[in-house]
Amino acid sequence: MAAAGAARELTQNPLQKTWEPYDNGLPAGHSAQRGVCMTNCPTLIVMVGLPARGKTYISKKLTRYLNWIGVPTKEFNVGQYRRDLVKKYKSFEFFLPDNEEGLKIRKQCALTALNDVRQYLSEENGHVAVFDATNTTRERRETIYKFGEENGYKTFFVESVCVDPEVIAANIVQVKLGSPDYVDCSNDEATEDFMKRIECYKNSYETLDETLDKDLSYIKIMDVGRSYLVNRVMDHIQSRIVYYLMNIHVTPRSIYLCRHGESELNLKGRIGGDPGLSVRGKEFAKSLAQFINEQNIKDLKVWTSQMKRTIQTAEALGVPYEQWKVLNEIDAGVCEEMTYEEIQENYPLEFALRDQDKYRYRYPKGESYEDLVQRLEPVIMELERQENVLVICHQAVMRCLLAYFLDKPAEQLPYLKCPLHTVLKLTPVAYGCKVESIFLNVEAVNTHRDKPENVGVDRSREEALRTVPNHL
Amino acid sequence: MAAAGAARELTQNPLQKTWEPYDNGLPAGHSAQRGVCMTNCPTLIVMVGLPARGKTYISKKLTRYLNWIGVPTKEFNVGQYRRDLVKKYKSFEFFLPDNEEGLKIRKQCALTALNDVRQYLSEENGHVAVFDATNTTRERRETIYKFGEENGYKTFFVESVCVDPEVIAANIVQVKLGSPDYVDCSNDEATEDFMKRIECYKNSYETLDETLDKDLSYIKIMDVGRSYLVNRVMDHIQSRIVYYLMNIHVTPRSIYLCRHGESELNLKGRIGGDPGLSVRGKEFAKSLAQFINEQNIKDLKVWTSQMKRTIQTAEALGVPYEQWKVLNEIDAGVCEEMTYEEIQENYPLEFALRDQDKYRYRYPKGESYEDLVQRLEPVIMELERQENVLVICHQAVMRCLLAYFLDKPAEQLPYLKCPLHTVLKLTPVAYGCKVESIFLNVEAVNTHRDKPENVDISRPPEDALVTVPAHQ
Numbered sequence: 010m011a012a013a014g015a016a017r018e019l020t021q022n023p024l025q026k027t028w029e030p031y032d033n034g035l036p037a038g039h040s041a042q043r044g045v046c047m048t049n050c051p052t053l054i055v056m057v058g059l060p061a062r063g064k065t066y067i068s069k070k071l072t073r074y075l076n077w078i079g080v081p082t083k084e085f086n087v088g089q090y091r092r093d094l095v096k097k098y099k100s101f102e103f104f105l106p107d108n109e110e111g112l113k114i115r116k117q118c119a120l121t122a123l124n125d126v127r128q129y130l131s132e133e134n135g136h137v138a139v140f141d142a143t144n145t146t147r148e149r150r151e152t153i154y155k156f157g158e159e160n161g162y163k164t165f166f167v168e169s170v171c172v173d174p175e176v177i178a179a180n181i182v183q184v185k186l187g188s189p190d191y192v193d194c195s196n197d198e199a200t201e202d203f204m205k206r207i208e209c210y211k212n213s214y215e216t217l218d219e220t221l222d223k224d225l226s227y228i229k230i231m232d233v234g235r236s237y238l239v240n241r242v243m244d245h246i247q248s249r250i251v252y253y254l255m256n257i258h259v260t261p262r263s264i265y266l267c268r269h270g271e272s273e274l275n276l277k278g279r280i281g282g283d284p285g286l287s288v289r290g291k292e293f294a295k296s297l298a299q300f301i302n303e304q305n306i307k308d309l310k311v312w313t314s315q316m317k318r319t320i321q322t323a324e325a326l327g328v329p330y331e332q333w334k335v336l337n338e339i340d341a342g343v344c345e346e347m348t349y350e351e352i353q354e355n356y357p358l359e360f361a362l363r364d365q366d367k368y369r370y371r372y373p374k375g376e377s378y379e380d381l382v383q384r385l386e387p388v389i390m391e392l393e394r395q396e397n398v399l400v401i402c403h404q405a406v407m408r409c410l411l412a413y414f415l416d417k418p419a420e421q422l423p424y425l426k427c428p429l430h431t432v433l434k435l436t437p438v439a440y441g442c443k444v445e446s447i448f449l450n451v452e453a454v455n456t457h458r459d460k461p462e463n464v465g466v467d468r469s470r471e472e473a474l475r476t477v478p479n480h481l
Numbered sequence: 482m483a484a485a486g487a488a489r490e491l492t493q494n495p496l497q498k499t500w501e502p503y504d505n506g507l508p509a510g511h512s513a514q515r516g517v518c519m520t521n522c523p524t525l526i527v528m529v530g531l532p533a534r535g536k537t538y539i540s541k542k543l544t545r546y547l548n549w550i551g552v553p554t555k556e557f558n559v560g561q562y563r564r565d566l567v568k569k570y571k572s573f574e575f576f577l578p579d580n581e582e583g584l585k586i587r588k589q590c591a592l593t594a595l596n597d598v599r600q601y602l603s604e605e606n607g608h609v610a611v612f613d614a615t616n617t618t619r620e621r622r623e624t625i626y627k628f629g630e631e632n633g634y635k636t637f638f639v640e641s642v643c644v645d646p647e648v649i650a651a652n653i654v655q656v657k658l659g660s661p662d663y664v665d666c667s668n669d670e671a672t673e674d675f676m677k678r679i680e681c682y683k684n685s686y687e688t689l690d691e692t693l694d695k696d697l698s699y700i701k702i703m704d705v706g707r708s709y710l711v712n713r714v715m716d717h718i719q720s721r722i723v724y725y726l727m728n729i730h731v732t733p734r735s736i737y738l739c740r741h742g743e744s745e746l747n748l749k750g751r752i753g754g755d756p757g758l759s760v761r762g763k764e765f766a767k768s769l770a771q772f773i774n775e776q777n778i779k780d781l782k783v784w785t786s787q788m789k790r791t792i793q794t795a796e797a798l799g800v801p802y803e804q805w806k807v808l809n810e811i812d813a814g815v816c817e818e819m820t821y822e823e824i825q826e827n828y829p830l831e832f833a834l835r836d837q838d839k840y841r842y843r844y845p846k847g848e849s850y851e852d853l854v855q856r857l858e859p860v861i862m863e864l865e866r867q868e869n870v871l872v873i874c875h876q877a878v879m880r881c882l883l884a885y886f887l888d889k890p891a892e893q894l895p896y897l898k899c900p901l902h903t904v905l906k907l908t909p910v911a912y913g914c915k916v917e918s919i920f921l922n923v924e925a926v927n928t929h930r931d932k933p934e935n936v937d938i939s940r941p942p943e944d945a946l947v948t949v950p951a952h953q
Contacts, residue, residue, distance in 0.1 A: 016766060016796040019757075019789060027804065028792045219708070236691070239727065240708040245866060252724045255711065285491075294488060317491060320500045324488040332499065334852060345846075374817075380806060384856075394717060 024362050025379075026371040051130035052246055053157045054139045055150065057168035059214060060207045061180040063233070064169055067254065068141040069440045071167075074253055077413045078386055079379070080136045080246065083129050087142035090118040098190040101205040106213060119149075123156055131160060137246065138162075145214040147221070154225070165247050166227035167254065168217050176233055177207075184439050234258055253390070259437075262396040263306070264414070266407050267432040269318035270294045271453040274346065275429065278454070278480025281338060281345040286321045289451055293430045294325035296449040300432065301326060301399065310398045312336065312388075319401045330401075335384045338403035342375025349458065349477045353470055360473055364464040367423035378423050381409050389413055404456055407433075414442045424460060429453035454480055496834050497851075498843045523602035524718055525629045526611045527622065529640035531686060532679045533652040535705070536641055539726065540613040541912045543639075546725055549885045550858055551851070552608045552718065555601050559614035562590040570662040573674050576681040591621075595628055603632060609718065610634075617686045619693070626697070637719050638699035639726065640689050648705055649679075656911050706730055725862070731909075734868040735778070736886070738879050739904040741790035742766045743925040746818065747901065750926070750952025753810060753817040758793045761923055765902045766797030768921040772904065773798060773871065782870045784808065784860075791873045802873075807856045810875035814847025821930065821949045825942050832945055836936040839895035850895050853881050861885055876928055879905075886914045896932060901925035926952055 017030035054071070056064040068084045075082035092098070095114060103111045119142060129135035144150055150166065157164040171177065181203055185191065191199035217229050219238070228251050229238040237255055242248050270290025274282045286294065301309065311328055313319035314336035323330040344352050344359070352360050356373075363370040371377035385406065392398060392410075400410065404427050412422040414435050427433075430453045434445040455478040463472040489502035526543070528536040540556045547554035564570070567586060575583045591614060601607035616622055622638065629636040643649065653675055657663065663671035689701050691710070700723050701710040709727055714720050742762025746754045758766065773781065783800055785791035786808035795802040816824050816831070824832050828845075835842040843849035857878065864870060864882075872882065876899050884894040886907050899905075902925045906917040927950040935944035 016763070016793065016799075019792060019796070021789075027787055028789045030796060223708075236695075236710065236712040238708065238710050242727065245863065248728055248866065251727065255714065255723065256720055291488070315499055317493075317500045320491060321488065324491070324502060327488075334855070383806070391717065394720065 024366055025369050025377065026373060051135065051162045052137045053126065053162040053164045054137060055144055055153055055164060055166045056139065056141045057144045057166055057217060058170065059145065059210050060143065061177050061185060062169040062171050063180065065141055066440060067167060067169065068139045070257060071250065071253065072139055073416045075137055077382065079382065081134060082137040082139065083135055084139040084141055085122045085126055087118050087122050090122050091115060092189055094118060101202050101209060104206050104209040106209060127160055130162060143210055145210050147215045163243055164226065165250065166217060166225060168227060168229045170216060170229060170231050171233060173232060228254060230254060256390055257393045260396055264392060264435045265399040265432055266410055266435065267297065267401055268403055268407055268427060268429055269322045269401060271429050272318045275454050275456055276481050278348045279346050281341040283316050285317050289453055293449060293451040294322045296451050297322065298326045300447065300449055306397045308397060310395055312398060313401045314403060322401050333388065335388060336402045336406055339381050339405035340372065340375040342372035344372050350474060353473050358466055361464055361466040361468060364460055368419040378405060378409065381405060385409050415444065426457055429456065454478065496838055497841055497849065498845065523607065523634045524609045525598065525634040525636045526609060527616055527625055527636060527638045528611065528613045529616045529638055529689060530642065531617065531682050532615065533649045533657065534641040534643050535652060537613055538912060539639060539641065540611045542729060543722065543725065544611055545888045547609055549854065551854065553606060554609040554611065555607055556611040556613055557594045557598055559590050559594050562594050563587060564661055566590060573677040573681060576678050578681060578685060599632055602634060615682055617682050619687045635715055636698065637722065638689060638697060640699060640701045642688060642701060642703050643705060645704060700726060702726060728862055728865045732868055736864060736907045737871040737904055738882055738907065739769065739873055740875055740879055740899060740901055741794045741873060743901050744790045747926050747928055748953050750820045751818050753813040755788050757789050761925055765921060765923040766794045768923050769794065770798045772919065772921055778869045780869060782867055784870060785873045786875065794873050805860065807860060808874045808878055811853050811877040812844065812847040814844035816844050822946060825945045830938055833936055833938040833940060836932055840891040850877060850881065853877060857881050887916065898929055901928065926950065
C-alpha cells in the first residue's frame with residue numbers, strides 16, 4: 010500500500026484508453042478495470058439433482074453467460090469423464106447402488122474431474138468452475154465442499170428439483186436419446202434404460218434441506234423455474250448467477266437478429282453516424298415486413314436501437330416496437346462517420362492497434378467491443394426472459410449478441426459475419442442454438458472488413474486497407 | 482396497426498434527440514423509449530408480515546428505487562391512514578383481535594388506502610403501488626388479490642419473516658420508539674406496548690405457504706435476507722424487484738460520495754473532457770487521503786470512473802481502487818470541452834432546451850441525465866450489496882447517485898449541489914439517509930449553474946448566461 014501523498018503518475022493504455030499507474034517506467038499492475046471485481050476468490054458451482062433434471066443444460070448455459078460477460082468459466086461434466094474412461098456404455102446396471110465396480114469408477118471420475126477443477130481455478134486463472142454431476146447425497150456434497158475449502162474456493166450449489174413426468178420425458182427426448190451412451194439403441198430402448206437409471210439414484214437422493222443445509226450457499230430451482238429457494242448468497246458473482254438462473258426459461262421460441270437496412274453512410278463506406286436508409290435499405294425494410302408476416306410468429310416483440318436507421322426499418326413492419334439506447338451501434342469516437350481510408354490517413358496507429366486486438370480496442374473518445382458487451386448485458390437478460398423477439402440492430406451490436414447465443418469467444422466475436430439484409434433466426438435446441446440465415450434478396454454493400462495479415466504499426470497504407478470492402 | 486409498407490416518416494425530438502414517427506404533421510405517439518416497457522399493466526405490491534419485520538423499511542426503499550429508475554411508484558401505509566383517522570393512539574388494545582371498534586376502523590383504513598391505490602394506478606398513471614400493511618391473514622390477502630384482479634393489476638406479495646428477537650428489538654428501537662404513536666411515552670413504555678401489539682397479530686398469522694399459495698406471485702424474505710423463497714415471477718418488473726430485494730441489506734455502513742479534485746478544465750469553466758488535476762485538485766487529493774485515514778473506515782472499497790481526474794484523485798489515497806466506465810461523467814457530445822459561453826454562442830437553441838428540461842435533455846451526440854440514471858443502475862445495485870464505499874466521481878454522476886439516496890425527484894436531480902472538494906457521507910438511519918457534508922478546506926471553482934429565470938429559446942445571451950459561475 011503506497012503511502013498517502015505518493016500518488017503514482019498515470020499513463021494511458023494506447024489500446025483500451027484506460028489510465029494506469031506507472032512506476033519507474035513500467036505499468037504498475039493495474040487495478041481491476043472491469044467495473045466490479047467479480048471474483049476475489051474462485052467460485053465452485055456444484056450442480057445437484059436426479060438425471061434428466063436439466064443440470065447439464067443449466068451448466069452449459071451458465072458457463073456460456075459467464076464467459077460472455079467476461080468471467081472465465083468452465084464446466085466439468087463427470088458423465089463425460091465416465092464416457093472417456095469406460096469406452097462403451099452397457100446399461101443402467103452400471104449405476105446400481107450395489108455395483109461395486111461402477112461405484113469405484115464413478116468415484117474415480119469425480120476425483121479426476123475435481124483435480125481438473127483445481128488446475129483450472131488455481132493454475133489456469135479460471136474464475137468459476139461448474140461441477141456438473143448428480144451430487145445427490147449429502148456425503149458427496151460434503152466431500153466437494155471440503156475440497157473447495159481446502160483450495161480457497163467459494164462453493165455455491167445449484168439444485169434442480171422436478172417431479173413432473175412430462176418435463177422429464179421431454180428432457181429425455183431432447184438430450185438423452187442422442188447421447189453417446191445410446192448411440193446403438195432404439196428410442197424406446199434408450200428411454201426404458203434411462204428411466205431405470207434415474208431409479209438407481211432415487212433411494213439415496215438427499216435434497217438440499219432448509220435446516221440441515223442452512224449454512225450452505227445455494228439456489229434450489231423447482232419445477233423448471235416456477236419457484237426458487239435461495240440461501241446465503243455470499244458475493245456479487247453469486248448474486249448475478251442467481252439473477253440469471255431466475256430469468257432463464259425453457260419455453261420454445263425463436264430470436265431473430267438483423268441489422269437495419271442499408272444506410273446512406275454504408276453506401277459510402279463510412280462508419281457510425283445517424284444516417285437514414287438508402288433506397289435499397291427501404292426495400293429491405295419492406296422485405297423484412299413481408300418475411301415477418303410469413304413467419305406467422307406468435308406474440309412477436311420488436312426491438313430497435315435509438316438510431317434512425319433501425320427505427321426506419323422497424324416502421325415498415327407496421328407493428329409496435331421498443332427503442333433501446335443500449336442497442337445503439339458502437340461509438341467510434343473521433344472516427345465517427347469516417348471511411349477506413351480516412352482512419353488510416355488520420356489515425357494510422359489507432360487503425361493498427363484495432364487490428365491487433367479488435368475486441369479490447371477502444372476508439373479515442375469512443376467504445377470497444379468489450380464495452381459493448383457490458384452495455385448489452387441487460388438486453389441479453391431480457392432476451393432470456395422473453396419469448397419471440399426480433400432485434401433490429403447494428404453490425405458490432407449484432408456480433409456481440411450472436412457471440413452470446415453461439416458461444417463464440419472474444420477473439421472471434423469482432424469478426425463474426427453479420428451482413429446487411431440478412432436475418433439470423435436462432436432457435437434453442439438441446440444444449441445449444443440452431444441458426445438459420447435468411448438473406449432477404451435485396452442487394453447491399455458488404456461492410457465486413459477481415460483482419461489484415463499485417464497488423465504492425467509500421468505497416469504500409471496499402472497493407473492496412475487491403476481488406477476494406479468496396480464502397481462508393 | 483399500420484399496413485406493412487406504409488412506413489411513417491420520422492422526426493427527431495429536439496429535447497431528447499429520439500426519433501419518433503410523424504403522422505400528418507403531429508408526433509404519432511411514440512413507442513416505448515425507456516428500453517424495456519417495464520409495466521404493461523400496473524403492479525400492486527402487497528407487503529406481508531408481523532409488525533417490526535421491516536415491511537415499511539422495504540416499502541420505502543423499494544419505492545425509492547423504482548422511482549429512481551423511472552417507474553412511477555407510490556407507497557400506501559395503512560398505519561398512516563389509521564393515524565390520520567384516529568387522532569390519538571392509546572394502546573395496543575386497539576389491535577386486540579376482539580376489539581370490534583378497532584377492527585372496523587382498521588378495515589376502513591385498508592379500504593380507503595386501496596381506493597387511493599386504485600386512483601393512483603388507474604387514474605394518475607402510476608405504474609406500481611406498494612400496499613404496506615401486515616396483511617397477515619389469507620382472507621385479507623384474498624380480498625386484496627380480488628381487488629387487483631378487478632382492476633387489471635398484477636399482484637406481487639413481499640413477505641418478511643423473522644423470529645430473531647434481537648433483530649426485532651433493534652427494529653423497535655430504530656423506527657418504533659420515534660413513531661407518532663409513542664410520542665408521549667418513555668422508551669420502555671413504548672417497547673412494552675409494541676411487543677403486546679405484535680402479540681395481537683400472532684395467533685391469526687398465516688404465512689405464505691408453498692402449497693396453499695402456490696398460484697400466487699411472491700417473495701418470502703427470511704431472517705433479514707439470509708434466504709428467500711420466490712414463487713411465480715410473472716414479468717420484468719417483478720424480476721427486477723426480486724433482484725433488488727435480494728441485494729439490499731441492513732448492516733450498518735457509510736457511503737462516501739465526492740467528485741474528483743479540481744481539474745484544469747474546471748478552472749477554465751469548460752465542461753467534460755479528460756483533463757488532469759489542477760494544483761489545487763492535487764491538494765484536495767492529499768486532503769482526501771488524510772480525511773479517509775482519520776475516518777478509520779473498516780474495509781473501505783474505493784471506486785472511480787475511467788477518467789483521468791478521478792483516478793488521479795484515488796491514487797493519492799494509496800489504496801486499491803476499482804475503475805468503472807459507467808461512472809464516467811455525462812457525455813456532452815458536440816459540447817464537450819466548451820464553456821457555457823461557447824455553448825450559448827454555437828448552440829443557443831440547445832442551451833435553452835437544456836434549461837427547459839435539464840433531466841431529459843440529451844446533448845447532440847451525447848447523453849441526458851435520464852440516460853445517466855440508466856447506466857448508473859448497476860452501480861446503485863452494487864452499492865446496495867456493499868458496505869463501506871467511497872465513490873470518486875463527477876458532478877452529474879454524483880447528482881444522480883445522491884438523488885437515489887436522498888429520494889430526490891427528476892426535476893430536482895440536475896440541480897443538486899455537489900461542489901468540488903466536498904465529501905458527502907451518507908449513513909442509512911431509520912427509513913432514510915443521514916447526510917454529512919465535509920468541505921476539505923481546499924479552495925476550488927464553483928461549477929454549479931443554477932436554472933436561469935428565462936429559459937425561452939428567444940432569450941438574449943445575457944439571460945442565458947446570468948447564472949454561469951465565474952471562471953478564468
